[in-house]
Amino acid sequence: MLNRLFDNLRTAAAQGIRRIIRRLIQWRQNQWSERHLRRLRLTPSFCPKPWLHAHVDAQGARRLCCIDIARLPTSFAECSKPLDEYWNSEEMRDVRRRMLRGEDLARCRNCRSDEKNRQRSERDLALLEFRDWVPQIVAQTEENGSTTLRPIDFDYRSAVCNFRCRICTPRSSSALQAEHAAQPEIAEALGPWAGLGNHERQQAESLMDQYREHELLRAVELGDLRKIYWAGGEPLLDPVHTKVMRNLAHSPKASAISLTYNTNLSRLRVGGWNWLESLMAFRRVHIFVSVDGLGEIGEYLRTGFRQEVFDENFRELQAWRQGRSRQVTLDLTLNLLNLYHLEPMMDFAIRERVELDAKLMIESLANSYLMIELLPRALKDRALETALCAIDKRGRPEELLGLRRTLQLALSRPSWEESLSPSEYQAKCARALRQWRAFEKLRPSPTTLQSSLPETAWGALPFSQPSLEFTGTHPDQPPV
Numbered sequence: 001m002l003n004r005l006f007d008n009l010r011t012a013a014a015q016g017i018r019r020i021i022r023r024l025i026q027w028r029q030n031q032w033s034e035r036h037l038r039r040l041r042l043t044p045s046f047c048p049k050p051w052l053h054a055h056v057d058a059q060g061a062r063r064l065c066c067i068d069i070a071r072l073p074t075s076f077a078e079c080s081k082p083l084d085e086y087w088n089s090e091e092m093r094d095v096r097r098r099m100l101r102g103e104d105l106a107r108c109r110n111c112r113s114d115e116k117n118r119q120r121s122e123r124d125l126a127l128l129e130f131r132d133w134v135p136q137i138v139a140q141t142e143e144n145g146s147t148t149l150r151p152i153d154f155d156y157r158s159a160v161c162n163f164r165c166r167i168c169t170p171r172s173s174s175a176l177q178a179e180h181a182a183q184p185e186i187a188e189a190l191g192p193w194a195g196l197g198n199h200e201r202q203q204a205e206s207l208m209d210q211y212r213e214h215e216l217l218r219a220v221e222l223g224d225l226r227k228i229y230w231a232g233g234e235p236l237l238d239p240v241h242t243k244v245m246r247n248l249a250h251s252p253k254a255s256a257i258s259l260t261y262n263t264n265l266s267r268l269r270v271g272g273w274n275w276l277e278s279l280m281a282f283r284r285v286h287i288f289v290s291v292d293g294l295g296e297i298g299e300y301l302r303t304g305f306r307q308e309v310f311d312e313n314f315r316e317l318q319a320w321r322q323g324r325s326r327q328v329t330l331d332l333t334l335n336l337l338n339l340y341h342l343e344p345m346m347d348f349a350i351r352e353r354v355e356l357d358a359k360l361m362i363e364s365l366a367n368s369y370l371m372i373e374l375l376p377r378a379l380k381d382r383a384l385e386t387a388l389c390a391i392d393k394r395g396r397p398e399e400l401l402g403l404r405r406t407l408q409l410a411l412s413r414p415s416w417e418e419s420l421s422p423s424e425y426q427a428k429c430a431r432a433l434r435q436w437r438a439f440e441k442l443r444p445s446p447t448t449l450q451s452s453l454p455e456t457a458w459g460a461l462p463f464s465q466p467s468l469e470f471t472g473t474h475p476d477q478p479p480v
């Protein structure tokens with residue numbers, strides 16, 4: 001009896017010491033990163049991505065990165081440029097010149113401190129990741145902005161997806177595109193891309209598929225490729241992903257390549273090809289599992305999500321994870337609905353010993369009705385504080401630190417009612433109402449926003465004002 005008591009005390013003390021050491025290491029890393037971040041910023045707008053990163057968005061347009069909000073492509077020519085033509089084009093040279101001069105780029109708005117959707121912006125993360133490259137970036141850039149550097153980090157996407165997530169946009173999911181096209185109240189979210197004829201669009205997509213495959217394999221041949229980020233759409237449904245990965249998994253160069261994924265985890269195999277097995281050959285693999293809630297909430301927020309499929313695939317993923325260079329993170333997009341249902345996700349993350357990271361939703365023309373900023377400030381902050389308390393009650397475990405940071409960031413954000421003029425606020429609420437109604441019609445289900453929110457939250461949403469009725473099919477122009 002006494003022995004058992006001593007054993008328990010010894011285990012508890014060892015766990016406590018381990019936790020304190022981990023916290024100290026984390027604190028030290030944060031201090032280090034902040035100091036270096038300040039030093040690495042050549043100018044306030046400098047970002048290494050236009051020198052080292054190649055991005056093709058889910059509609060085949062080349063951009064600086066996945067959160068660049070440059071104008072959407074409206075023609076076949078704009079959507080189908082090979083990398084060689086784009087890399088030192090006037091557009092890219094201009095971006096590099098302006099970044100080195102310290103000019104603010106409107107297209108990089110999502111990295112500004114007041115607009116970023118994570119505690120650390122994409123630019124901060126890129127600066128930390130590519131810190132050793134900064135001297136080379138300076139040395140290998142001409143005055144006109146052209147560079148002799150080649151991309152080492154690729155993020156090439158496709159819109160093919162089997163889910164219709166409410167926090168997403170039709171630009172990133174083929175399943176959402178079909179749904180939006182059928183509903184005038186939300187068709188605006190399709191953007192200018194929808195104006196392209198079917199034939200032209202298919203031509204652009206198939207050309208970009210060829211470029212994506214060829215450019216990735218060529219970067220391997222040249223020895224440039226260090227990292228690929230696979231996201232979509234759903235990468236496991238992207239034929240280019242399958243072809244490139246089947247090829248790379250047998251290449252001796254795989255051991256020098258790191259991979260990052262964002263997947264909905266709805267499948268782990270393509271035909272007879274076992275995706276997880278093929279990842280064994282790579283240097284480091286980090287899989288972000290996009291999940292916004294469990295059970296009914298998960299199924300409501302991500303139409304296509306099935307709890308039983310998720311459970312089965314997650315078990316297999318956890319078995320695969322037993323290795324030093326393999327990491328799994330749950331990637332949650334914080335929104336009005338899951339803000340009130342975070343505790344089951346917290347417990348799941350702790351039980352499974354995986355990090356639960358979170359980002360704030362970036363508003364699009366398809367998802368305003370799920371923005372937490374729709375709530376009055378006091379109510380929004382109360383819900384966030386309740387979630388923070390729930391983390392504290394669980395002893396602030398490491399698994400929840402990412403979520404905690406994002407909840408704190410959300411606390412600093414004003415509500416729409418506070419930050420917008422009355423007419424802007426009215427217009428945004430009208431859009432949110434229109435979207436919510438359209439989705440209720442398109443996806444009738446026993447779980448609804450109203451039934452899943454606390455009464456106080458539902459009652460405080462500006463959805464019951466008659467002045468917000470939808471009157472036309474061409475409401476105001478898209479921000480993104």
Ligand code: SF4
Nearest residue numbers: 047064065108111122
């Ligand atoms: S500053 Fe931000 S938006 Fe601009 S290229 Fe870098 S990561 Fe992308």
